[in-house]
Amino acid sequence: MVLAAKKLRAIGVLGLNERNTDFIMRLNPRRLFPRVDDKVLTKELALAAGMAVPDLYGVIAHQAEARNFAAMVGDRSSFVIKPARGSGGDGILVVIGRNQHKRDSFRLSNGMLISEGEILHHISNIVGGQYSLSGNRDKALIEYCVRFDPTFAEVSYQGVPDIRVVVYRGYPAMAMVRLPTRASDGKANLHQGAVGVGVDISTGKTLNGVLDDVVVEEHPDTGALVADLQIPHWDFILESSARGYDVTGLGYLGVDMVIDNDRGPLILEMNARPGLNIQIANCAGLSNRVRRIDEIYDSSATPEMRAAIARQEFPA
Amino acid sequence: MKHGYVYGLAALLSVIGLSVFFYKWQVLGFPLTEDQEKPVWTIESAISFDSGPGSIKVQLHVPTLTPGFRMLNENSVSRGYGFSLNYGSGGREAQWAIRRADGEQRIYYRISVYEDDSVDESDTTPPFPPLPVINEPMNTAVEVLVDDVNDHSADTASFTTELLRRMNDPSPDPNVELLLSDVSMDSDFVDVVTMLLASARIPARIVHGFPLAGRQRSATLVSWLEVHDGDRWLYFNPATGEENLPDRFLVWWRGNEPLVSIEGGSKIQVEFAIQENHVDAVAIAERQVAQRGASAVDFSLYSLPIRTQAVYGVLLMIPIGALIMVIMRNIVGIDAFGTFMPVLIALAFRETKLFWGLILFTLLVTLGLTIRFLLDRLRLLLVPRLSAVLIVVVMLMLFISMTSHRMGMETGLSVALFPMVIIAMTIERMSVVWEERGPADAIRGGLGSLVVAVAAYTFMGMTWLEHLIFTFPELLLIILASVILMGRYTGYRLTELRRFKELARG
Numbered sequence: 001m002v003l004a005a006k007k008l009r010a011i012g013v014l015g016l017n018e019r020n021t022d023f024i025m026r027l028n029p030r031r032l033f034p035r036v037d038d039k040v041l042t043k044e045l046a047l048a049a050g051m052a053v054p055d056l057y058g059v060i061a062h063q064a065e066a067r068n069f070a071a072m073v074g075d076r077s078s079f080v081i082k083p084a085r086g087s088g089g090d091g092i093l094v095v096i097g098r099n100q101h102k103r104d105s106f107r108l109s110n111g112m113l114i115s116e117g118e119i120l121h122h123i124s125n126i127v128g129g130q131y132s133l134s135g136n137r138d139k140a141l142i143e144y145c146v147r148f149d150p151t152f153a154e155v156s157y158q159g160v161p162d163i164r165v166v167v168y169r170g171y172p173a174m175a176m177v178r179l180p181t182r183a184s185d186g187k188a189n190l191h192q193g194a195v196g197v198g199v200d201i202s203t204g205k206t207l208n209g210v211l212d213d214v215v216v217e218e219h220p221d222t223g224a225l226v227a228d229l230q231i232p233h234w235d236f237i238l239e240s241s242a243r244g245y246d247v248t249g250l251g252y253l254g255v256d257m258v259i260d261n262d263r264g265p266l267i268l269e270m271n272a273r274p275g276l277n278i279q280i281a282n283c284a285g286l287s288n289r290v291r292r293i294d295e296i297y298d299s300s301a302t303p304e305m306r307a308a309i310a311r312q313e314f315p316a
Numbered sequence: 317m318k319h320g321y322v323y324g325l326a327a328l329l330s331v332i333g334l335s336v337f338f339y340k341w342q343v344l345g346f347p348l349t350e351d352q353e354k355p356v357w358t359i360e361s362a363i364s365f366d367s368g369p370g371s372i373k374v375q376l377h378v379p380t381l382t383p384g385f386r387m388l389n390e391n392s393v394s395r396g397y398g399f400s401l402n403y404g405s406g407g408r409e410a411q412w413a414i415r416r417a418d419g420e421q422r423i424y425y426r427i428s429v430y431e432d433d434s435v436d437e438s439d440t441t442p443p444f445p446p447l448p449v450i451n452e453p454m455n456t457a458v459e460v461l462v463d464d465v466n467d468h469s470a471d472t473a474s475f476t477t478e479l480l481r482r483m484n485d486p487s488p489d490p491n492v493e494l495l496l497s498d499v500s501m502d503s504d505f506v507d508v509v510t511m512l513l514a515s516a517r518i519p520a521r522i523v524h525g526f527p528l529a530g531r532q533r534s535a536t537l538v539s540w541l542e543v544h545d546g547d548r549w550l551y552f553n554p555a556t557g558e559e560n561l562p563d564r565f566l567v568w569w570r571g572n573e574p575l576v577s578i579e580g581g582s583k584i585q586v587e588f589a590i591q592e593n594h595v596d597a598v599a600i601a602e603r604q605v606a607q608r609g610a611s612a613v614d615f616s617l618y619s620l621p622i623r624t625q626a627v628y629g630v631l632l633m634i635p636i637g638a639l640i641m642v643i644m645r646n647i648v649g650i651d652a653f654g655t656f657m658p659v660l661i662a663l664a665f666r667e668t669k670l671f672w673g674l675i676l677f678t679l680l681v682t683l684g685l686t687i688r689f690l691l692d693r694l695r696l697l698l699v700p701r702l703s704a705v706l707i708v709v710v711m712l713m714l715f716i717s718m719t720s721h722r723m724g725m726e727t728g729l730s731v732a733l734f735p736m737v738i739i740a741m742t743i744e745r746m747s748v749v750w751e752e753r754g755p756a757d758a759i760r761g762g763l764g765s766l767v768v769a770v771a772a773y774t775f776m777g778m779t780w781l782e783h784l785i786f787t788f789p790e791l792l793l794i795i796l797a798s799v800i801l802m803g804r805y806t807g808y809r810l811t812e813l814r815r816f817k818e819l820a821r822g
Contacts, residue, residue, distance in 0.1 A: 004813045007820045017646055018806035063697070090752045121695040128698030130748065192753055215818050280818055 012285030014276055019252075023290075027169070027251025028272050035248045036270040039084045039141055042248075049247045051240055052266045054144035054258075059084070061139045066123050069142070070116070078145040081123060083131040085138045091131030092187065093122055094145060094159065109158050110185055146266065149259040151232060155195075157181050157221035160258055162188045163199070163237060163265075166274050166286065167253045169297055170245035172238050172310040173289045175199040176281040177206055177231065182221045190277045195219060197226045198282035200316035204234025207316055210280040237265050238307035244270050246303060282316075289314055322804050326797040333793030340601075340788060345432075347597035350783040356388055356595045357528045358428045359535075359566070363576060365584040367417040372580040376425060377569030380407030385566055386432040388595075388603060394423035406571035421581070429528075429566060430600055442519040442544055448511050457491040462516045472518055472545035473559055479512060480541075480557030503539045506554050507572055510541070519544040523551075523570045527562040528590060535588040537568065537575070598787065617786055625786075630663065632785045635795045637662055637772040642802050644768045649809025652765040653742045661765070662772035664734045670773060674766065676716065680734065681762065683712050684743040685750070692747070706740040 008015075014023075036042055046053050057079060058072030073079055081093040094109035104116040123140045125131070132138040152161040159180030166174045176196045183193030190196045195216060198207035209216045209226040218225050231237065241255035244267070254274025257265045279286055292313055301309070340346045363374060378401070379387070392399045397412040410425050450458055465482065469475040483492055483505070495512070499505045506522040513520035520543045526535050540561065541552040551561040569575065578584045602618055617628050637659035644650045644658075652658050665673035687708045691701055713732055720726070742765070750758035775781065785791055813820075 001810070001813060004817070004820055005808050008808060008813065008816055011819055013808075013816050013819055015806070015808040015812050016649070017809060021804060021806050124695075124697060130698050191757075210818070213815050213818065280816065283819060285819065 008285070012288030012291075013279055014286040014290075016276065018287075019273075019276060023252040024273055028253075029249075032249045033272050036250065036253070036272045037085050038139075039082065039086075039269055040139060042267075042270055043141075045247045046244075046267050049243060051243060051247070052263060054080075054146060054260075054266050054268070057142040057144070059139050059141055060123055060127060063124055063127055066120050066127070069120060069123065072142050078147075080141075080143050080145045081119065081126070082141050082143070083126040083138050084141055085132040085136075086126075087131075091122075091126055093119065095119075096145065109160075111158070146258045146268075147261045149232060149261050151229060151259065152177065152179060154224040155179050155197075155219040155222055155226050155229070157219070159184070159187060162268060163231065163257045163259070164274065164278060165237065165241035165255045165257070166278055167241050167245050167255055168286075168290050168293050169251045170242055170301070170303070171293045171297075171306045172201060172241050173293060173314070174278050174282055174284070174286060175201055175238075175241075176278045177229075179209070179219060179226065181211075181219070190275065195226065196277050196281035198278075198284075198316070199231065201238070201314040202311045202316070204231040204237070205229065205316075206231070207282060210277065213277070213280055215280070215283070232259060233265050235307070238310060239303050240265060240267060242303035242306045242310070248272075284316075319804065322800060326801045329793045329797040329800070333790045333797070336790040337788045340790075344601050345597065346601045346787050348784065349780055352597045353594040354430050354597045354600055356428050356430045356593045356600070357566070358426060358591045358593065359526065359528075359568075360424055360426045360589045360591070362422060362424050362587045362589070363584065364420065364422045364587075365578055365581040367419060367421050368580040368582065369416075370580050371415050372413065372417055372421070372578070374412040374423065374579075374581070374584070375404075375577045376410045376412075376586070377404075377406060377573065377575050378408050378410045378425060379427060379429070379566065379568050380570075382429060382567050383561075384431060384433060384564070385429040388428040388430055388600065390425070390427040392423065392425050397423060404573075406573045407569055430595070431564065444517045445514040445519055447517070448514050450511070450515075454495065457494045458512060458515050461491045461495070462512060466516065472543060473550055475516065475518065476513065476520075476541070476543050476550070476552050477557040477559065479509065480552060480554060483509060484555060484557065502554070503572070506539050506541055509554060510572070513543065521570050522572055523567050524575070525565050525567040525569075526588065526590065528564040528566050528592070530590075530592055532588075532590040535590050537588070538562065538565075540565070542570065617789060629782060629786055630666070632789060632792070633776040633782060634659060634663070635792050636781065636785070637776050639795050639799060640772040640775055641768060642799050644771060646802055646805055647807075647809060649811035650764045650768055651761050652768045653745050653761050654738065654765070657738050657742055658765050658768035659772050660735045660738050661769040662776055665769065665773040666777060667733045670770065673773075674770075677734065677739075677766070677769075679716065680709065680712055680739060681743060681746070684709055684739065685747055687712075688743050688747045692751075702740065702744055705743055706737060709736050709740045709743065 034041060035045060040056075040059055043053050043056060057074075057076070058068065060066055060069065060072075077098040078096045080095070083091040086092065093114075095106045095114075096109050097107035099105035099107070099113070106114050106116070106119065108114055126138055126140040129136050129138050146160050148156075148160050155161070156179050161177060161179045163175060163177050165172050176198050178188035178190060179195040179197060180188050181193050181195060185192065188194050190210075193212070195209045195211045197209040199205070200207060206227055206229040209219075211220060217227065237257055240257065244253055244255040245251070248270060250270075250272050252272070252274070254271035256268045256271065258268050259265050276286070296309060296313070298305075341348065361376065363376060365374070378390070392410060392412070394412050396417070397414045400411050402409050402411060412423055461479075461482070465475055465479045469478045482488065483496065485492065488496070495508055496505070499508060503522060503524070510520045510522055520541060523540045523542050524537045525540070526532075526538065539554065541554045543550050543552060550559055552559055576584055576586050598618060617625055638656065641656065641659055644652070661673075661677060664677075668676060684705065688705055691704055691708075696704065713734070713736060717732060742762075746758050746762055749761055808816075
């Protein structure tokens with residue numbers, strides 16, 4: 001057991017305790033948490049910094065406002081409902097279509113049909129705080145549903161694949177693509193059974209994947225190989241995530257992005273407590289990269305410079 | 317650096333906790349284990365006499381300075397007599413007085429003592445004794461003997477030994493023979509020795525007492541010789557001249573005054589009986605704290621009312637549970653619902669016992685979950701739904717209690733001890749996890765909670781640990797220190813070793 005711990009230490013694997021004490025507590029002051037925990041606020045900040053985000057259709061902050069839902073959605077046939085303070089992708093409803101004749105019947109990304117009443121119940125659950133981090137009252141966001149880029153079409157089962165970049169003190173340190181599976185119910189969350197695929201920071205090409213902490217080479221549902229896919233707009237993705245540091249002030253940050261077919265990479269959300277599975281997906285430890293960033297840290301570097309340095313420093 | 321503060325604080329807390337602990341353990345004698353008992357000897361002196369026509373006054377020498385022993389308590393049983401304790405020239409004296417009494421009288425004095433090596437002689441250094449006035453021909457014999465012994469010795473101790481050797485010689489020289497011509501009892505013999513030592517300007521006195529061993533129905537007083545060498549009192553066996561004191565020798569009184577004296581009565585007799593008991597060491601330590609007035613460290617919980625003590629006996633185990641919780645979470649890495657839910661479940665297990673506790677808990681959560689899923693169909697808002705689950709949990713508890721009572725299984729009644737709000741929250745959390753992450757995660761979380769609860773129960777149920785914390789509450793500081801230290805633990809959790817095993821292989 002001690003031997004295994006020593007080996008992990010040598011590879012530079014970051015553990016939960018170390019992440020919590022040395023990274024989150026040291027680099028992420030509590031007062032900055034609302035900037036990423038409240039997705040409405042994150043969106044405002046990102047927009048102000050000139051970053052691309054999915055359009056916001058409306059926010060429902062009280063039970064009574066739920067009746068505005070139909071007006072917010074209008075005639076759109078696809079949209080996403082998510083809690084402003086949700087965690088781990090819980091409580092997100094992706095609507096991708098509408099019954100042509102009965103307009104109050106919606107089709108979810110997993111193919112199920114859902115009535116407007118059920119959607120309203122889901123919204124009131126969100127507002128009541130069922131999915132919020134602390135169980136407090138929450139807001140429900142209704143926003144643009146990303147039509148995702150065909151790059152990952154072969155290796156996704158429904159849902160939206162997203163790209164997670166872990167940014168340490170403004171420098172992109174590690175990245176992975178999260179691919180939804182049948183088990184994850186279309187959600188791009190590794191806890192729920194999504195596949196995590198490591199990304200070579202310097203090239204933007206995918207590496208091997210990880211499913212439930214085990215390395216995999218192909219997607220469990222589609223059977224396609226997950227490695228060696230080129231992520232489009234990689235430069236822009238790295239720069240945007242590096243800019244996430246300037247927007248939030250958080251030294252240990254996870255930036256989640258999606259690539260929209262029409263609009264290119266969009267920032268979905270940011271996370272002050274990014275998980276550690278990214279290490280398994282990349283078959284590499286975070287600690288070594290973090291130590292390297294501490295060495296080359298330059299407080300005057302622009303996000304573009306930091307992204308460029310990360311590309312140099314962290315080849316797979 | 318912040319690390320420094322953490323280590324400093326932890327060290328400070330541990331030092332305070334440990335030093336108070338050691339003081340109470342080593343100096344005040346609080347026992348480490350619960351059933352630790354100390355032998356306590358009760359010596360009863362029964363005084364019997366015939367009453368005279370008028371008022372009666374009885375005086376008895378009682379123990380004053382008792383090296384190696386500490387007094388637990390003393391009392392007198394004497395119907396109708398006025399009783400008082402005074403200091404006389406030879407130490408403490410018990411005095412009984414009565415205006416008139418008829419026939420044969422019996423009064424008792426009882427003292428209980430226990431061994432304590434830390435009790436030493438705090439007697440004052442005596443002045444040099446005045447030269448005794450001795451008549452001829454004794455005086456010459458004394459002078460010759462003292463001079464001769466003086467020539468054959470180096471210091472007080474060797475002088476005494478040499479003197480005693482000559483006095484005990486089976487074929488004594490004529491001087492000794494002359495001096496011992498009037499001696500009939502042991503104490504007379506010691507009197508003569510004391511007189512000889514006084515001629516050599518050596519302070520000496522006779523001590524009377526008992527070697528305490530087991531139970532004696534009529535103990536006989538043993539006379540011993542005490543000699544002061546300028547620094548401290550030395551003890552000599554008058555019959556051999558050896559410098560020692562019998563094992564467990566309790567000094568009853570010193571000097572050559574009679575043990576007991578009476579005015580207004582006759583035929584006075586004293587008999588001693590010794591009884592050995594075993595008394596809880598905590599009780600002795602408590603008394604010792606009270607006698608010393610060591611109130612600064614008297615955080616003792618034994619001074620609280622019994623009912624409150626019972627409450628704290630349980631409450632003080634919660635930090636142990638919290639410590640186990642921290643270890644399970646941050647070192648082992650087991651997921652559990654709620655931060656302290658397992659500790660509270662473990663508390664409930666104390667009452668239900670483990671087997672029934674597990675069964676009742678599982679039953680309650682399973683039934684609660686089923687009903688929670690039924691409630692889900694009603695699409696209730698969060699807080700009303702939580703309240704509904706809480707009410708259902710209360711009703712389920714009632715139902716389980718009633719059913720088990722009907723079936724004659726009284727253990728089922730203890731289900732009421734489970735913290736129902738906590739269980740309702742657990743059911744809610746578990747059902748959300750069940751929906752969001754699937755049954756596997758929910759059941760894993762539930763089992764994790766149970767594993768932590770069982771671990772906490774195991775430690776919280778250790779009676780020796782409970783006694784230790786209850787007797788030495790300052791140990792909580794050490795638990796606090798270790799929790800603080802673990803708050804800075806940045807190593808891997810045990811479960812992470814498995815989680816990252818793919819990385820370790822690569």
